[in-house]
Amino acid sequence: xxxxxxxxxxxxxxxxxxxxxxxxxxxxxxxxxxxxxxxxxxxxxxxxxxxxxxxxxxxxxxxxxxxxxxxxxxxxxxxxxxxxxxxxxxxxxxxxxxxxxxxxxxxxxxxxxxxxxxxxxxxxxxxxxxxxxxxxxxxxxxxxxxxxxxxxxxxxxxxxxxxxxxxxxxxxxxxxxxxxxxxxxxxxxxxxxxxxxxxxxxxxxxxxxxxxxxxxxxxxxxxxxxxxxxxxxxxxxxxxxxxxxxxxxxxxxxxxxxxxxxxxxxxxxxxxxxxxxxxxxxxxxxxxxxxxxxxxxxxxxxxxxxxxxxxxxxxxxxx
Numbered sequence: 001x002x003x004x005x006x007x008x009x010x011x012x013x014x015x016x017x018x019x020x021x022x023x024x025x026x027x028x029x030x031x032x033x034x035x036x037x038x039x040x041x042x043x044x045x046x047x048x049x050x051x052x053x054x055x056x057x058x059x060x061x062x063x064x065x066x067x068x069x070x071x072x073x074x075x076x077x078x079x080x081x082x083x084x085x086x087x088x089x090x091x092x093x094x095x096x097x098x099x100x101x102x103x104x105x106x107x108x109x110x111x112x113x114x115x116x117x118x119x120x121x122x123x124x125x126x127x128x129x130x131x132x133x134x135x136x137x138x139x140x141x142x143x144x145x146x147x148x149x150x151x152x153x154x155x156x157x158x159x160x161x162x163x164x165x166x167x168x169x170x171x172x173x174x175x176x177x178x179x180x181x182x183x184x185x186x187x188x189x190x191x192x193x194x195x196x197x198x199x200x201x202x203x204x205x206x207x208x209x210x211x212x213x214x215x216x217x218x219x220x221x222x223x224x225x226x227x228x229x230x231x232x233x234x235x236x237x238x239x240x241x242x243x244x245x246x247x248x249x250x251x252x253x254x255x256x257x258x259x260x261x262x263x264x265x266x267x268x269x270x271x272x273x274x275x276x277x278x279x280x281x282x283x284x285x286x287x288x289x290x291x292x293x294x295x296x297x298x299x300x301x302x303x304x305x306x307x308x309x310x311x312x313x314x315x316x317x318x319x
Contacts, residue, residue: 027157029079033164039071042087042147042165045099049081049153049161054296056150058102058111060094063145069138070176072130073168074117079161083150083257087115087165089143102148103295105187111146113181113313114138116302117165119257130304131211131266134179135170137312150295177266180308182208184226184280184301184316187294191220191286198284198299202317204276206309209269213246213303214261215282219253220292223283226301228276242279245270246301251283266306278316
């Protein structure tokens with residue numbers, strides 16, 4: 001593996017609106033980041049986000065891996081109103097250097113989650129940090145790498161952003177354990193005005209050891225909980241009280257970026273058994289003045305598991 005790859009592509013501004021730049025004040029929120037000691041850095045091209053816009057932008061860096069890459073740390077750097085950065089592989093062909101809007105479900109269904117980074121500029125955001133002795137693998141294949149940036153511009157000015165993702169890698173993983181991500185997510189709901197709930201059920205396939213997990217909703221969320229009904233044989237009683245695995249009883253808008261984390265250990269993970277039935281429930285109070293759907297609100301439980309299976313990322317229920 002090459003010890004250092006730098007993906008930097010100079011492309012025109014990806015503008016969400018054709019309004020002339022000189023008519024309004026555009027705020028510079030382009031990110032800065034330290035150099036990568038060992039690994040690679042992805043720099044997204046400059047994008048313009050209009051006032052009130054909630055958008056997910058995707059960028060295809062000029063990266064090709066001829067052998068597996070082992071990631072031990074991933075750190076993302078965004079502007080002040082950045083929501084998150086994710087790294088994906090694309091299931092469909094993509095042109096290197098391409099930028100595209102990936103806010104819709106049809107486009108997102110073509111992206112295969114790969115790495116969820118931390119955001120060091122947000123001092124309390126360490127929820128995706130893997131413990132020492134764990135790594136995430138990028139397989140050597142022909143699938144294009146895609147960097148996604150989510151922004152919600154709640155300021156009173158258009159902004160220009162250019163996010164940076166630093167990936168730290170290691171060559172020798174002989175005494176380490178491969179981890180990947182286990183996610184429960186419902187992206188098909190529509191929230192009416194006022195109070196409502198989203199309930200999503202899925203069944204665990206294969207024993208799964210969880211290192212850490214946390215919920216994710218936006219500012220209209222009020223409560224989130226994950227419950228388990230353990231797999232039983234046919235002779236077991238039908239009525240079984242669900243076990244509460246994770247709960248935030250009073251969700252606040254700040255938890256969108258800093259959700260409480262249920263952090264376990266390699267010695268004492270949260271063990272999900274093959275056949276366990278999981279239920280994710282998200283409660284909302286939609287005061288937006290209209291209906292809301294994904295990605296303007298979300299209902300997600302995100303976790304890391306080990307050891308990773310051959311496919312890596314697991315979306316429980318495949319929804």
